[in-house]
Amino acid sequence: MDQLRIFAQHLGIADLFGRGFLAVLLTFVTAAVITWRFIPPVRDFALRVGWADMPNERRLNTVPLPNAGGLAIFAGFVISIVVGWALRPIVIEHVNIQVLAILLGATLLMLVGFIDDQYGLSPLFRLGVQLLSAVLLLVNGLRIDFNAIPFLPVLDGNVANVLSIFLTILWVVGLTNAMxxxxxxxxxxxxVAFIASAVLLVTAAQFTDRAAAVILLAGLAGSALGYLRHNFNPSSIIMGNGSTLFGYTLAAVSLLGTLKISAGASLLVPLLIMALPILDTTQVVVGRLARGIRNPLAHPDKTHLHHRVLARTGNARRTSVALWTVALLCGVAGMFAQGIAPLTVLLTAVFIGGSLWFVAARRIRAQIIEAAQGRRELN
Structure with missing residues (x-):
């Protein structure tokens, strides 16, 4: 038993049988189960009321596909956080306020995103709401400290403060849109959201004073995994505005912590972990600007990395697995950059790979059963 405890401590688990680890585990399981089970009734309701994306030249679906998956993801995430907080309340008032700011910003983005999915909103209005959500983090102390970023000069307080605000808004709004x-x-x-959440969770778990970040990431990882059970090709539902929930929350949580060091000093780790969506957005925006498109975020095309990979593989499943692999390799690089022990990195990669294989296999099995039932009904 002592050996098991020692082994767990090497993985960042201070007490394998303590309330802290139980809270994280239960948060993850609660988010996964609620999202997994909540999606079917949400899908059925969405089809009845017309919450669906119609087929077009940019989409892979050939029939109307419900786009309300983000509601189930959000429900699983929030309920799991309530469960985790009940088991292990964070007594530091300042951190509690920051967590509430993250949840409030995520809720605002979910609400506006859902309205946009169903009725359409202007890109400028959506950007304004994203800026407001980023400012909500800033006024509650979540920011990148420019003077703490390695290899950059230390600037005057006022200049550094302006640059810190700019970088924080760019980080939050940029990653929200990238996802x-x-x-x-x-x-x-x-x-990608599950991989990033799990890797950041393991990274945050190495520090004793990042319990709040660990709980949030456990809920986010669980809801992403539960959603994937229904979204691996062929998808029965798409997340719609749920992608902004993942992007915003990952960006915000990467700034959360009570360590004496600045969040900016450790920005390299989340940059590496979330390199895939960042690189995708960068090459898309640069390419559209080069073609003379003045508003690159408002002119969709097929120049994204997933479109390029899909053109080569010719298969949505292989495309997903290929991009998951790239995201996992980026996550492994981020963990090594943080100085996490190789055994911990290996076990994290195995857990992530095994979890993704499990939900993908369950989705494929369900699709085979659905197809067989459809053939029997036709006969």
């Missing part, structure tokens, strides 16, 4: 833009092939965003 949204990556959502083009079944399973890609859900898998």
């Amino acid at each position: 949204n833009l990556l959502d083009g092939v079944d399973g890609v965003v859900g898998g």
